[in-house]
Amino acid sequence: MRDNFWKNIKRPILALAPMAGFSDSPFRIITSDYGADIVYSEMASVASIFFHQDELDHRTFDILKFEPQQKAKYVVQLFGSDPEHFAVAAKLVEKVINPDGIDLNFGCPVGKVIKQGAGADLMKDLPRAREVIQAVLENTSLPVSIKIRAGAGVVSALDFLKNVSDLPVSAVMIHGRTLAQGFIGEINCELIKEARQYFSGVILANGGINNLAQAQNILEKSGADGLGLARGVLGRPWLFQEIKENKEIELSKLEVATIAIRHARLEEELKGSGAIVDLRKHLCWYAQGFSGASHLRSQLVKVFNAQEIEDIFNAWVKE
Numbered sequence: 545m546r547d548n549f550w551k552n553i554k555r556p557i558l559a560l561a562p563m564a565g566f567s568d569s570p571f572r573i574i575t576s577d578y579g580a581d582i583v584y585s586e587m588a589s590v591a592s593i594f595f596h597q598d599e600l601d602h603r604t605f606d607i608l609k610f611e612p613q614q615k616a617k618y619v620v621q622l623f624g625s626d627p628e629h630f631a632v633a634a635k636l637v638e639k640v641i642n643p644d645g646i647d648l649n650f651g652c653p654v655g656k657v658i659k660q661g662a663g664a665d666l667m668k669d670l671p672r673a674r675e676v677i678q679a680v681l682e683n684t685s686l687p688v689s690i691k692i693r694a695g696a697g698v699v700s701a702l703d704f705l706k707n708v709s710d711l712p713v714s715a716v717m718i719h720g721r722t723l724a725q726g727f728i729g730e731i732n733c734e735l736i737k738e739a740r741q742y743f744s745g746v747i748l749a750n751g752g753i754n755n756l757a758q759a760q761n762i763l764e765k766s767g768a769d770g771l772g773l774a775r776g777v778l779g780r781p782w783l784f785q786e787i788k789e790n791k792e793i794e795l796s797k798l799e800v801a802t803i804a805i806r807h808a809r810l811e812e813e814l815k816g817s818g819a820i821v822d823l824r825k826h827l828c829w830y831a832q833g834f835s836g837a838s839h840l841r842s843q844l845v846k847v848f849n850a851q852e853i854e855d856i857f858n859a860w861v862k863e
């Protein structure tokens with residue numbers, strides 16, 4: 545195996561959790577600037593990579609591209625259900641993208657993913673999940689990590705980890721909510737703590753970390769090596785810095801606007817102006833908690849390019 549970066553990162557490890565539609569290269573760059581140690585890509589379909597394996601300029605590879613401006617370690621996340629697809633995808637991702645690690649998705653609850661036996665549905669199928677992990681381990685020299693839920697159906701995170709405890713999996717991010725909970729409710733810190741008995745690699749706790757107090761509480765209760773941050777850093781990438789420095793940070797409107805404008809500029813530069821439409825929902829998060837946020841949002845949902853975004857944020861700062 546190549547250098548296993550997971551072993552050498554200072555605790556607590558802070559990761560940008562994978563978020564389809566959000567954890568793209570511009571956001572990965574921004575969060576790494578604010579202190580994320582590891583940034584995960586949006587999940588990529590192994591079936592899509594498998595069926596386009598002769599097109600190395602295919603859109604999936606384009607989305608996963610590593611940008612040198614990104615300082616954090618980069619982990620590409622894969623989803624699917626067929627071990628053969630995973631094997632081919634792992635090989636190609638290493639060759640074409642060359643990230644620092646590969647992560648496997650066992651937690652996605654979205655209908656179209658579940659329907660193909662992938663994500664949280666694959667977590668329920670212990671023999672197949674094991675085959676998938678083995679297929680990836682056999683086809684890459686990169687460290688392999690997994691992302692699971694507290695439970696899916698009758699399979700708990702502990703059952704899942706026991707089933708693969710003999711495999712050299714480097715890290716697990718545990719979303720401390722079950723599949724039935726979806727994205728709301730308490731996370732199960734006791735279960736994450738118990739996971740330590742069945743897993744010797746790095747454990748990251750994930751779910752419901754939206755401020756410094758929650759981060760400290762979950763770290764302490766779960767005894768995890770680090771945290772995976774998801775919705776809590778949307779429009780608030782400096783939450784990484786707050787946790788790193790152990791102090792709350794209040795940013796002015798001007799400072800927030802500067803981050804949002806940089807985000808928009810990076811989006812246009814790296815992904816083209818076509819990406820701005822997808823960025824609209826992301827930009828709206830920057831307005832949260834400020835007066836005049838609803839007026840700002842009503843303008844942001846109509847933007848088509850970075851210059852418009854800059855003008856809107858500059859006017860908002862002066863309001």
Ligand SMILES: Cc1cc2nc3c(=O)[nH]c(=O)nc-3n(C[C@H](O)[C@H](O)[C@H](O)COP(=O)(O)O)c2cc1C
Nearest residue numbers: 561562563564586587649691719751752753774775
């Ligand atoms: C919009 C969105 C997209 C997500 N996409 C992925 C994904 O591609 N892969 C994955 O493993 N989890 C994905 N997740 C789950 C998050 O990584 C995380 O586990 C979940 O949001 C719980 O953390 P939070 O409560 O801090 O948001 C996504 C979540 C959201 C809200």
